[in-house]
Amino acid sequence: MFQLVFFILFTSGFTESQGKNVLCRSSEVEISYSFCDSADHIFFLSIVPCSFSEGRWKVTLLGIPRSDLIFLEGSVNLWYDAVNVLPLKKVICHGFDDEYSFCGTLKGETLNVTFEFSGLTMQLPKGTYTILLRLFSGPSENNLLMCMNVTLLKKLDG
Numbered sequence: 001m002f003q004l005v006f007f008i009l010f011t012s013g014f015t016e017s018q019g020k021n022v023l024c025r026s027s028e029v030e031i032s033y034s035f036c037d038s039a040d041h042i043f044f045l046s047i048v049p050c051s052f053s054e055g056r057w058k059v060t061l062l063g064i065p066r067s068d069l070i071f072l073e074g075s076v077n078l079w080y081d082a083v084n085v086l087p088l089k090k091v092i093c094h095g096f097d098d099e100y101s102f103c104g105t106l107k108g109e110t111l112n113v114t115f116e117f118s119g120l121t122m123q124l125p126k127g128t129y130t131i132l133l134r135l136f137s138g139p140s141e142n143n144l145l146m147c148m149n150v151t152l153l154k155k156l157d158g
Contacts, residue, residue, distance in 0.1 A: 020151070024050030028156050036132070036147040039066065043146075052124070052154070060114045061102075067137040067145055069105040070095045079130040092135075126154045 023031040028051050035041055044062040072093035078086035093103035102113050131150040137143045 023047060023150075026050040028052060028154075030153040030155070031150065033148050033150045036149050037144060039146075041146065056116050056118055058114065058116050061111065062113075063111050064109070065105055065107055065111055065137075065145065067107050067143070069093055069103055069111075069137065071138055072103065072145070073136045073139065075132075075134040075136070077132045079132075080124075080127060124154055126157045128153050 020032045020034050023033055023045060024047050025031075026049075031047065031050070033045070042064040044060070046058075046060040048058045070093060071091075073089065073091050076086065076088040077084050092100060095103075098104070100113075102111050105111050129152040131152060133146075133148040133150060134141075135145040135147075137145040
C-alpha cells in the first residue's frame with residue numbers, strides 16, 4: 001500500500017499534464033500520451049498496428065527538435081503495480097558513427113523517421129502501465145529535450 005501512495009505522490013510531482021493524446025486504440029490495447037514538460041512540441045507519433053499479437057510494429061515519428069541531435073540519450077521507466085519494472089537508459093546518438101539516420105539533425109530542422117521493430121518478447125498481464133520517456137540532448141539530465149508520460153492499457157491477458 002505504501003508503494004502505491006508513494007508512486008502516486010512521486011509521479012504527480014513531476015508530471016504536468018497538457019492533455020492526453022490517443023496514440024492508438026483497439027480491442028486489445030489503448031495507448032495515450034501527454035508531455036510532462038512545459039515546452040511546446042511540434043510532434044507526431046504513429047504506431048501501426050495497435051496490437052500486441054502482431055510480430056512487427058511500424059513507427060513513424062515527425063517533429064522539430066528544440067536542440068541539435070548530435071548527442072542524444074534516452075531514459076525509459078516502465079511502471080506496473082507501483083513497481084518500476086523496466087528502468088532503462090541508453091545513448092542513442094554519440095556524435096560519430098551513429099546507427100540512426102536522425103542523429104545529426106539540427107535544431108529547427110524537420111525530423112521525419114519511419115522504422116520497424118519487433119513487438120514485446122515477454123508476455124504482459126492485462127492492466128495499466130505507465131511509461132516515462134525522457135530524451136536528453138547532452139550527457140546531463142539538465143539538457144532535457146522531451147518528456148512524455150505514456151499510458152498503456154492492456155485489455156487482454158497473454
